[in-house]
Amino acid sequence: MDYISVKQFAEKYGVSERTARNYCALGKIDGAFLVGKTWNVPIDAVLPSRRKRSKVSPLLAILREQKESKMKGGIYHRVQIDLTYNSNHIEGSKLTHDQTRYIFETNTIGMSDSAINVDDIIETTNHFRCIDFIIDQAESKLTETFIKRVHEILKTGTTDSRKSWFAVGDYKRLPNEVGGMETSFPNDVHYHVKALLDGYNKKKVHTFEEIIDFHQRFELIHPFQDGNGRVGRLIMFKECLATGIVPFIITDELKMFYYRGLREWPRVRGYLLDTCLTAQDQFKALLDYFKIKY
Secondary structure, three states: OEEHHHHHHHHHHHHOOHHHHHHHHOOOOOOEEEOOOOEEEEEOOOOOOOOOOOOOHHHHHHHHHHHHOOOOOHHHHHHHHHOOOOOOOOOOOOOOOHHHHHHHHHOOOOOOOOOOOOOHHHHHHHHHHHHHHHHOOOOOOOOHHHHHHHHHHHOOOOOOHOOOOOOOOOOOOOOOOEOOOOOOHHHHHHHHHHHHHHOOOOOOOOOHHHHHHHHHHHHHHHHOOOOOOHHHHHHHHHHHHOOOOOOOOOOHHHHHHHHHHHHHHOOOOOOHHHHHHHHHHHHHHHHHOOOOOO
């Protein structure tokens, strides 16, 4: 993935460097991220629209507020732990919910009677960072650069990142499958993802069903060597926040219904819709507890 500096971006579009930096700070440039005090801007990033930004949902506003204040015990705290634990556990992580919480709260792993896979720990801390990125960039347009950045955050520092054939933050190099089903070949991934995004981004606001439909199609493409499920579920969470739809967390208890729903989506949409609506009802109960409007 190629990036340019704020100065290069400003020169490219004929704006001041200060203006370009402000765009980055306000989350108006898709995929831009801060390393230290330096902004990295995707080489294919474009100037943001001058249209007034829509008002953010109460949930997104509170998530951002609690994230910045580092508040403990609120909805931000709960989302970090529950979303990270469940999404990682679905993919085989052996960390318990308590261990996940302990890592988030203390940045240590605590005591354990059994061996702990280092990758489980790294991917847990990386997933926390992914959620922060999603909260910060919730209103950004969904692009290939954005999706690759989520994958890069998730997989950086893992054993996979040290494999010569594994592309962190980029599309797969070797064919793979999901649930016994064929997925897009590596040479076709860019074209398939681009077509999916082009169709999806024709609308500015999406329904609950359209977000789920995007997820199912994304998982069928399976663009990355590993991490597709977690990246896909993070995207769903982002798009719900962006649209003002109550998001949801697929729990480990719903895993088999979720997998069945993905598999049967082209024929029977009700399976996956019902599963996601059940998960959404659980999240609404959480919002009720924290007295957050939706």
